[in-house]
Amino acid sequence: MTNDELIWRIAGGSGDGIDSTSQNFAKALMRSGLNVFTHRHYPSRIRGGHTYVEIRAKDEPVKSRGDNYNFLLALGDSFARNPQEEAYYGNEEIKPLTENLDELREGGVIVYDSGLLDASEIENFDERVEENNWHVYDLDLRGLAKEHGREVMRNTAGVGATAALLDMDLQYIEDLMEDAMSGDVLEANLQILEEAYESVNEDYEHTHDLRAPTGTQEEEQVLVSGSHGIAYGSLDEGCRFISGYPMTPWTDVFTIMTQHLPDMGGISEQVEDEIAAASLAIGASHAGAKAMSGSSGGGFALMSEPLGLAEMTETPIVLVESMRAGGSTGMPTKPEQGDLEHVLYTSQGDSNRVVFAPGDAAECYEQTRKAFEIAYEYQIPAIVIYDQKLSGGHQTVPEDVFDEEPNPDIGSVVTEEDLEEAVQEAGRFKRYMYDADGERGGVSPRSLPGQKGGNYLASGNEHNEVGHISEDPDNRVLQMNRRMSKLESIRDELAENADHQTVYGPEDAEYGILSWGSTKGVVEEAVDVLNEQGHSVKAMNVSDMMPFAKDEVTAFLESVDEALVVEMNATAQFRRHVQGQLGRFGEKLYSLLKYDGNPFEPREVVSGFESRIGDDADLSQYNVRIESATGD
Amino acid sequence: MSAFNAIGEEREINRDEFTPEIEPQATWCPGCGDFGVLKALKQAMPEVGRTPEETLLVTGIGCSGKLSSYFKSYGFHSIHGRALPVARAAKMANPDLEVVAAGGDGDGYGIGGNHFMHTARENHDMTYIVFDNEIFGLTKGQTSPTSPKGHKSKTQPHGSAKQPIRPLSLALTSGASYVARTAAVNPNQAKEILTEAMEHDGFAHVDFLTQCPTWNKDAKQYVPYIDVQDSDDYDFDITDRSEASEMMQKAENALYEGEVLTGRFYHDEDRPSYQEEKQATGDMPEEPLAERYFDEDYEWERSYDLLDRHK
Ligand SMILES: Cc1ncc(C[n+]2csc(CCOP(=O)(O)OP(=O)(O)O)c2C)c(N)n1
Ligand code: SF4
Numbered sequence: 001m002t003n004d005e006l007i008w009r010i011a012g013g014s015g016d017g018i019d020s021t022s023q024n025f026a027k028a029l030m031r032s033g034l035n036v037f038t039h040r041h042y043p044s045r046i047r048g049g050h051t052y053v054e055i056r057a058k059d060e061p062v063k064s065r066g067d068n069y070n071f072l073l074a075l076g077d078s079f080a081r082n083p084q085e086e087a088y089y090g091n092e093e094i095k096p097l098t099e100n101l102d103e104l105r106e107g108g109v110i111v112y113d114s115g116l117l118d119a120s121e122i123e124n125f126d127e128r129v130e131e132n133n134w135h136v137y138d139l140d141l142r143g144l145a146k147e148h149g150r151e152v153m154r155n156t157a158g159v160g161a162t163a164a165l166l167d168m169d170l171q172y173i174e175d176l177m178e179d180a181m182s183g184d185v186l187e188a189n190l191q192i193l194e195e196a197y198e199s200v201n202e203d204y205e206h207t208h209d210l211r212a213p214t215g216t217q218e219e220e221q222v223l224v225s226g227s228h229g230i231a232y233g234s235l236d237e238g239c240r241f242i243s244g245y246p247m248t249p250w251t252d253v254f255t256i257m258t259q260h261l262p263d264m265g266g267i268s269e270q271v272e273d274e275i276a277a278a279s280l281a282i283g284a285s286h287a288g289a290k291a292m293s294g295s296s297g298g299g300f301a302l303m304s305e306p307l308g309l310a311e312m313t314e315t316p317i318v319l320v321e322s323m324r325a326g327g328s329t330g331m332p333t334k335p336e337q338g339d340l341e342h343v344l345y346t347s348q349g350d351s352n353r354v355v356f357a358p359g360d361a362a363e364c365y366e367q368t369r370k371a372f373e374i375a376y377e378y379q380i381p382a383i384v385i386y387d388q389k390l391s392g393g394h395q396t397v398p399e400d401v402f403d404e405e406p407n408p409d410i411g412s413v414v415t416e417e418d419l420e421e422a423v424q425e426a427g428r429f430k431r432y433m434y435d436a437d438g439e440r441g442g443v444s445p446r447s448l449p450g451q452k453g454g455n456y457l458a459s460g461n462e463h464n465e466v467g468h469i470s471e472d473p474d475n476r477v478l479q480m481n482r483r484m485s486k487l488e489s490i491r492d493e494l495a496e497n498a499d500h501q502t503v504y505g506p507e508d509a510e511y512g513i514l515s516w517g518s519t520k521g522v523v524e525e526a527v528d529v530l531n532e533q534g535h536s537v538k539a540m541n542v543s544d545m546m547p548f549a550k551d552e553v554t555a556f557l558e559s560v561d562e563a564l565v566v567e568m569n570a571t572a573q574f575r576r577h578v579q580g581q582l583g584r585f586g587e588k589l590y591s592l593l594k595y596d597g598n599p600f601e602p603r604e605v606v607s608g609f610e611s612r613i614g615d616d617a618d619l620s621q622y623n624v625r626i627e628s629a630t631g632d
Numbered sequence: 633m634s635a636f637n638a639i640g641e642e643r644e645i646n647r648d649e650f651t652p653e654i655e656p657q658a659t660w661c662p663g664c665g666d667f668g669v670l671k672a673l674k675q676a677m678p679e680v681g682r683t684p685e686e687t688l689l690v691t692g693i694g695c696s697g698k699l700s701s702y703f704k705s706y707g708f709h710s711i712h713g714r715a716l717p718v719a720r721a722a723k724m725a726n727p728d729l730e731v732v733a734a735g736g737d738g739d740g741y742g743i744g745g746n747h748f749m750h751t752a753r754e755n756h757d758m759t760y761i762v763f764d765n766e767i768f769g770l771t772k773g774q775t776s777p778t779s780p781k782g783h784k785s786k787t788q789p790h791g792s793a794k795q796p797i798r799p800l801s802l803a804l805t806s807g808a809s810y811v812a813r814t815a816a817v818n819p820n821q822a823k824e825i826l827t828e829a830m831e832h833d834g835f836a837h838v839d840f841l842t843q844c845p846t847w848n849k850d851a852k853q854y855v856p857y858i859d860v861q862d863s864d865d866y867d868f869d870i871t872d873r874s875e876a877s878e879m880m881q882k883a884e885n886a887l888y889e890g891e892v893l894t895g896r897f898y899h900d901e902d903r904p905s906y907q908e909e910k911q912a913t914g915d916m917p918e919e920p921l922a923e924r925y926f927d928e929d930y931e932w933e934r935s936y937d938l939l940d941r942h943k
Contacts, residue, residue, distance in 0.1 A: 027943070222942035232935030240921050241725060264933045265917040265924070267724055267910075272750040276717040279710070283721030286708055287688070287729065288922030291721070309711050399939060406932035410925040416637055426653035427704065448922060449688045449706035449722065449729055450636035457700055459709035460693075468656055469701055469709070 004058060006212050007069035008162065010155075011052040011096040013077030014045055021155040022053035023223075023394070024180065025162075028172035029057040030223050030396050033215025037521075038394040039065035039599070044248075044332040050077065050095040059213055062395075063360070063521025067603040070108040070210060071166070072100055073158045075141070076116025094121055107133045109208050111161050113154060115142025135208035137165065137200070144196055149188030156189045160196030166212040170197055220399040226390035226518070227252035229364025229397075230320055231260070234292055236365075237372035238408035239318070240266030241291040243280035245273055247299040248332045249391040250322040254294070274299035278306035281317045285310075286458060288448040290372060290410065294320030294384075297339050298329055301346070307381055308347035313458040314379035314432070314444070314483070316411060318371050323387040325597050334597030335389035337517055338569040340577065343385050344546055352483055354382040354490060355545040356500065359520030362401045363500070364390065367543060369407070370498055376411025378443055378486045385545070387568070389599045390518040414445045419453035428466035431456035435482045441489030442482050491547035498544075501552045505531065505538030511613065512560035513539040514553070514589075516574050519566050519600055526605035537609065542574075548581040557585050564609055570595045572627060579629060589629035596623035635926035638685035639728045645678040649704065656701035659770070665842025665854075666695055666763055668816025669734070670702050673761075675819075676826035682730040690719035692735030692744065694770045696763035696842075699734050713744030720756040720906075726922040727757070727907050730830060734761040738768045741777040741797045752806035752835050757905035759829040759836045762799065765844040773847030780888045796888065799839045800880040804873070804898055809834035809905075811876070811898040813883065815841035815854040821894060828896070834905045841892065860895035870899045 008025070012018050022038065030036045034057040042051040056066045074096040097110075097117050104110070110129075112119065119125050119138065129136055141157040156177075163170055170193065177189055224232075230253050234242075242261060244254040258268040267284075271277050274295050281293040295303060300321050310317050323339045325331035330338075345351050354374050356367040364386060371382035414422065422445065423430045431454075433444045447454025457467030462479065464470040494500070502520065505527045515523045520541035530537045540556045542549055557563055563585075565575040572591040579586055592608035594600055604624050610617035612626055619626070651674070660666050677687070687705040691697040693712035700707035706729075710718045719733040740748055740762040751760070766783075768774040775788045778799065782791040803811045810832040814822040822840070829836035841854045860866040860879065868875040876898035883893035910916035917924075924930050 031943075220943070222939050224942050228942070232938065235933075235935045238925065238932065240924070241721070243721065260938065262915045265919075265921075267916050267921065269721070269724075271717065272746050275714060276747055276750070279714045279717035280721035282710075283690070283708075283718035283723075284725040284921070286718070287722035287725035288925065289725035290925070291725075305711055306714065309714075313708070399936075399943075402936050402939060404936075406934045408925050408930070408932050413925075415926075416635065428652065428654075448636070448726075450639045450686055450726055450922070452636075452638040452641075452685060454638075455685050455704065455706050457707035457709060459700075459707075460711055461709060466654075467707070468652070468654065469698075 004213055005056060005066065006071060006166065006210070007054060007056045007066050008071045008073065009052050009054045009069045009100060010073045010075065010158065011050065011100050012075035014042055014049050014051045016075060016077065017152060017155050018051055018053055021159060022055060024173065024176045025159055026055045026394060027176055027223055029055065029212070030221055031172045032169065033217045034059060034213060035062045035217060036223060036394070036396045037062040037065060040392045042333050050099050052100065057213065059215055059217070064525050064602055065599065067601050068103045068105045070105045071162070072104055072108065072110045073162055074100065074110065074112040074117060075154060075158055076113045094118070098122055101128060104132070104134065107208070109165060109210055110134055110136045111158065111165065112138055113141040113158070114138040115140040115154070137161065137204055139196070139200070141196070145192055148191045148195060153189055153192050156192045157196040160193040161200045164197045164200035165206065166210065168212045170194070221396040222399050223394050224361050224397055225252065225392055225394045226358070226361045226364040226386050227256055227392070229358070229361040230368045230384060231256035232402060233365040233368030234318070234372065235260060235264065236404060236406045237290065237369045238406060239290045239292050239372060240264065241281065241284040241289040243269040243271050243277045243293050245271060245277050245295065245299060247296045249324055249388040250294050250296045250299065250320060252391045253320050253322065274302035275306060278303040278319065282306055282310050282315050285315050285317050286449070288410065290376065292318040292320065294322065296322050296324050297326045297342070300339065300342065304346040307353065308349065309460045310381040311347070311352050312460045314446070315458065316375040316379050317381050318368070318375050319381060319383045321383055321385040322391050323385065325595065331597050333388065335387040335518070335599055336569055336595055336597070337387055337567050338573070338595070339385065340545070340573040343383055344577065350484065352380065352487060353546060354380055355385060356382070357385045357517040357543050357545050359502070359517055359541045359543060360390070361395050362397045363543065365401060367500060373407070374490055376409070378441070378490055379412060379446055380486055385517070387518050412443050412446055414447055414454070416452050418445070419447060419451060422453065425466050429454045429456045430465040431467055432463060432465050432479065434465065434478050438485060442485035444482070487547045494544055494547065495551065500543035501549050502541045503538060503556065506536065507538065509538035510536040510561055512556060512563035513537060513566055513605070513609065514542065514563050514578065515539065515566045516542045516545070519568065522600045522602055523566055523605055525602040526609065529602060529606050530609055535609070545577070548577070550581060553578060554582055557588060562588050562590065564590050564592050564612055566592045566600065566605055566608070568594050568599065575629060586629045591627040591629070592624055593627060594624045635923060636726070636728065638683060641683055641686065645681060645683055647674040647678055649684050650674045650677055652702070652704040659698060660695060661846045663845040664695065665765060665816035665844065666699065668819060668822065669761060669763060669840050669842060670699060672819055672822035672826050673703060675823040676830065679827040680730070680830045686728070687730040687732065688722055690715045690722065690731065690733045692739035694736035694739050694768070696734060696736035696739060696769070713739050713742070714747065715739070716744060716747040716751040716760065719758055720751055723756060723758050724907065724916065726920045728920055731758040732761065732830065733758060734763065736769065737762055737764045737766065737778040738776045741799055749802070749806045752803050752808040752837060754906040755807055755809055755835045755903060757833050757835070757907055759826070759838065761826070761838045761840050763842045764799065764839050765842045765848055767844050767848040769844050769847060798884045800884060800897055801877065803837040804877055804880060808837045809900040809903045810836035811880070812896045813839040813841065813894045815857050815892065815894055816843060817853065817855050818857055818894060821859055825896065832899070834900070834903055841894070854892045857892040857894050860893050870896050873898070
């Protein structure tokens with residue numbers, strides 16, 4: 001077995017502290033100089049029910065959860081034992097062990113809590129262990145935790161055992177515990193950690209040779225989720241107003257923002273529904289704040305009408321759409337990329353908004369900043385769309401990605417001095433002034449309530465230059481053209497100043513893989529594997545959805561014989577968008593689709609590619625589907 | 633230097649300043665009660681002492697929503713039912729603005745009912761005028777939440793089976809700190825009530841009875857009305873919730889029996905506004921957010937300083 005990567009899975013019941021334990025362990029790995037990527041799998045249930053977190057650590061960059069895993073820490077679901085709930089939960093005690101075996105690699109290590117789990121209850125367990133050459137360590141983690149502290153601390157015992165079995169330095173974990181706890185709790189946890197570590201070393205013979213890889217990363221790294229990227233990007237771009245209504249997984253961004261806004265002199269509002277949430281963002285922005293809101297599928301559907309209002313009144317706002325599997329309420333805790341068309345085209349009339357789809361945590365930060373900048377400069381709503389996987393999954397990002405100066409610039413707002421000179425009509429400011437020669441890129445000057453000489457009416461009805469409702473045909477055409485022309489100006493600006501599309505792999509490759517959003521990393525890993533296997537493949541991940549990165553995608557597609565479009569939905573929404581925007585390439589595009597609630601794994605992309613170009617690859621073991629653009 | 637010099641300007645204010653100099657392409661029919669609201673609002677502004685440019689009027693959709701076309705100030709003509717969430721956030725971003733929201737009974741008590749309840753509950757410092765004509769005007773005469781039981785319209789051909797909503801009671805139980813009802817046919821009272829509502833520090837709800845001669849021909853034109861403050865028959869303490877509540881119920885029952893009771897129904901001057909509450913918990917800055925973007929000396933905090941917890 002190779003030791004170049006550790007994929008550690010901690011499994012147990014929801015509410016058993018799996019999340020916090022895994023966060024700490026991931027940080028310990030990062031501090032030892034490794035790159036880390038985490039994947040959260042949890043049911044839409046608060047307590048009890050099987051859940052796991054996977055942490056993949058490597059010395060090299062890690063961009064996805066990887067294929068399968070090699071170390072299982074099975075803790076037992078304490079809520080499954082709740083006597084009052086027995087009838088409801090049934091006997092799920094053993095699930096943390098049984099549910100995870102299918103994906104454990106050959107030669108993998110299993111540590112299970114014999115204080116809660118009984119492996120003899122599992123059918124064919126010993127045969128499977130032998131067949132797969134697994135190395136099993138049964139430890140009474142619960143007993144150990146109870147002896148020195150409380151039962152819930154069995155997570156700590158599990159981490160101690162892990163460290164011993166992988167021959168890791170305990171110091172990293174101890175330091176983190178000291179940061180997070182104090183007093184008796186800290187003492188008890190430290191004692192449990194050490195006891196577990198020592199008892200494994202003393203009482204067990206190590207039969208496996210999996211060891212934690214050694215890290216050489218010297219650059220300072222931080223462990224953040226995509227939601228942190230979005231929240232921090234917003235803060236640095238001067239956003240000081242957020243309004244929202246909880247919905248998984250959007251709640252991640254909402255909570256992070258709310259944790260910081262009051263201390264940073266901002267305002268966070270949890271309101272009555274998503275229509276209100278988007279409307280508040282509009283109101284705050286209209287009065288002169290940088291404002292955001294957001295939601296997930298269903299909540300974003302409610303925002304459709306205010307989104308149009310923002311377009312029409314040219315009120316800048318940023319909305320975040322964190323996708324989960326649909327339709328309707330779908331699967332709340334599972335990722336999908338099924339809301340792309342919803343976000344691109346929802347709302348009244350011809351649509352006119354900016355949509356960015358970042359592919360990893362660093363891009364979440366950069367593109368959210370760009371979204372604010374564009375929204376306020378061009379007076380247009382901007383949407384950042386990402387998914388549950390990127391929302392909650394953590395990854396190591398170089399700290400200096402965030403080392404960018406704050407930008408409080410409020411965009412194309414005029415000052416009172418400007419207003420003294422400004423063109424007025426009938427005592428009102430020409431807020432929606434025509435842009436006859438297109439010099440201002442479709443942008444009209446914007447004043448804020450309270451500014452002297454700037455009064456106007458912002459109306460969601462078609463309006464003339466000072467904002468009065470107008471159904472005059474000539475005015476209509478002029479205003480429509482001005483508003484619509486913004487997208488072309490923004491496209492030009494993005495082409496010059498932003499490089500949101502990433503190309504990966506040999507430049508002269510024969511084949512291409514096209515993806516968007518969070519599938520970026522997994523596709524890049526698949527490209528490496530495919531090229532190692534002798535194929536000639538490169539990838540492009542697209543972020544600029546509207547305005548669409550036409551030139552870059554065209555150049556990419558022209559340079560390859562054929563491209564596989566990889567996305568997590570059932571109807572190939574992104575591929576349809578590409579074809580619609582470019583008006584060609586139908587014969588070159590094939591889709592690899594997955595929509596079972598789990599993100600792609602590299603091997604699925606590899607097999608998908610191989611099956612498409614004629615190699616003998618069996619896709620039947622995966623929940624993926626190939627589909628051609630022209631329907632051959 | 634402030635970036636918002638129109639705010640707090642002390643000068644003589646004339647009601648004519650609130651009239652746009654161009655003919656608004658608005659749609660009110662001759663004889664519409666909405667003109668009464670416009671007039672009363674223009675008359676109240678000089679009393680309150682706020683200029684057009686420090687005033688933000690946010691309206692919904694409907695004939696009522698066109699108020700912002702007829703009234704010159706900073707204006708926001710939003711979408712059906714959503715004037716309140718737009719208005720309250722604008723007030724939070726710049727609390728120095730005078731914020732007034734307005735809409736119809738369908739707009740405010742129907743589609744926007746949820747926002748009405750919550751804005752009242754939070755007690756935002758603003759004034760909310762509901763043009764109560766007991767009908768949908770702009771969409772041509774459908775039954776509205778305040779139409780009487782049995783009301784017949786194209787959408788309720790057999791007569792409405794629903795009890796009308798009780799806007800005053802609803803405002804009170806939701807938490808509004810000022811509740812009044814006035815009528816377009818009573819311009820003096822309307823002016824006084826709107827003045828009081830704007831001067832009140834908290835959520836002031838004014839149910840404004842407006843006749844719709846086009847679609848609600850049968851509707852009483854709200855005359856003769858009785859001002860509960862002027863009449864010896866009604867003696868109650870407007871600062872006492874339960875007395876106010878009882879009086880509101882009387883007024884709400886009476887309206888459908890042809891007796892129009894108007895006036896102030898509830899006034900709580902002690903309850904802090906939402907802004908004050910939020911500032912007290914440390915959840916809202918003392919300085920208007922909107923000013924900060926123009927302040928060159930303001931030190932913007934950055935996310936980089938938050939990264940320690942991620943190391
Ligand atoms: C979401 C939405 N639904 C429906 C409409 C159509 N609509 C416009 S005004 C209105 C009713 C207005 O009635 P009311 O609020 O009582 O105002 P009035 O016209 O009587 O002043 C409706 C249903 C709309 N504009 N938006
Ligand atoms: S329809 Fe009724 S409410 Fe609308 S303007 Fe005419 S009279 Fe007024």
